[in-house]
Amino acid sequence: MNSTVTNEVLVFKTNIRYKKDVSKIMPLLESDNRVMEWNVDQMDVDNVLRIASGGLHPTEVITMIQTAGYFCEELPD
Amino acid sequence: MRIRDEAKEKLIREKALEMIAKQGFEGLSMQKLAKAAGVSPATIYIYFKDRDDLILQLCKEEGTKMIEATFDGFDPEMHFEEGLSIQWKNRCRYWLENPMSGQFLEQVKHSPPYEAFFGQDKVFPRLMGHFMANAIAKKEVIPLPAEVYWSVAFAPLYQLIKFHLSGKGLGNRGPFVLDESKLEMTLFLVLKALKP
Numbered sequence: 001m002n003s004t005v006t007n008e009v010l011v012f013k014t015n016i017r018y019k020k021d022v023s024k025i026m027p028l029l030e031s032d033n034r035v036m037e038w039n040v041d042q043m044d045v046d047n048v049l050r051i052a053s054g055g056l057h058p059t060e061v062i063t064m065i066q067t068a069g070y071f072c073e074e075l076p077d
Numbered sequence: 078m079r080i081r082d083e084a085k086e087k088l089i090r091e092k093a094l095e096m097i098a099k100q101g102f103e104g105l106s107m108q109k110l111a112k113a114a115g116v117s118p119a120t121i122y123i124y125f126k127d128r129d130d131l132i133l134q135l136c137k138e139e140g141t142k143m144i145e146a147t148f149d150g151f152d153p154e155m156h157f158e159e160g161l162s163i164q165w166k167n168r169c170r171y172w173l174e175n176p177m178s179g180q181f182l183e184q185v186k187h188s189p190p191y192e193a194f195f196g197q198d199k200v201f202p203r204l205m206g207h208f209m210a211n212a213i214a215k216k217e218v219i220p221l222p223a224e225v226y227w228s229v230a231f232a233p234l235y236q237l238i239k240f241h242l243s244g245k246g247l248g249n250r251g252p253f254v255l256d257e258s259k260l261e262m263t264l265f266l267v268l269k270a271l272k273p
Contacts, residue, residue: 011119041127044107050122075119 012049015071016040028064086124089114098180133190139178140194146171153207157217160208165234165264172238219273229270233263
């Protein structure tokens, strides 16, 4: 707990709204071993996709999610 | 690599607590929270996985604080009168010093994250169970169904706190302030009702 440094956290606004949408992007994210941990905040209006990763570039994620047919935009810091 | 900033995390927690205390769960969106805390939505997600995670962590933090405050200086072996008196003072002090925390816990009561925290808490049921069993065995209090007991033992206190926090008494009687003498007066009557 309370480690001062975390894996890099990438945060995206998406329209991954329902369970079926989450299961569609699941195989894409799980097959990339730079993705340590990920989740979609389905309780919030922005359906935020949060990825803790080692060395993944935001544009790679955007391409991946758009390929699956969803809107994806990085949330600025 | 992003550096965790504890001051920022604390501010996010405070603002989220305030939003839920005032408007319930529906009042909390990450966008609104980010604006209130003066951070970007992305920053919130560094500290919290999602909205549910944030709410669960708030329940844990506030629940722990409330339990610690309630049992400050309390011993379940105490005589019923002394034990209840300490609890009244503790609960009253907690509410008056942390009205936002109190209102937060009221708002989230019986929600899944609240149940997740209080369902695993062993302190509250252990201390209160021991205290009550003891007091009943020593004939210091009459045995009652839990809800009836609570409604007599604590509901009057929370009603007085509500009057105090609203600043208004009944009707047009003007401002109401819960002072020690009013607290003692009510506690006296409650104890009278609960004694065998």
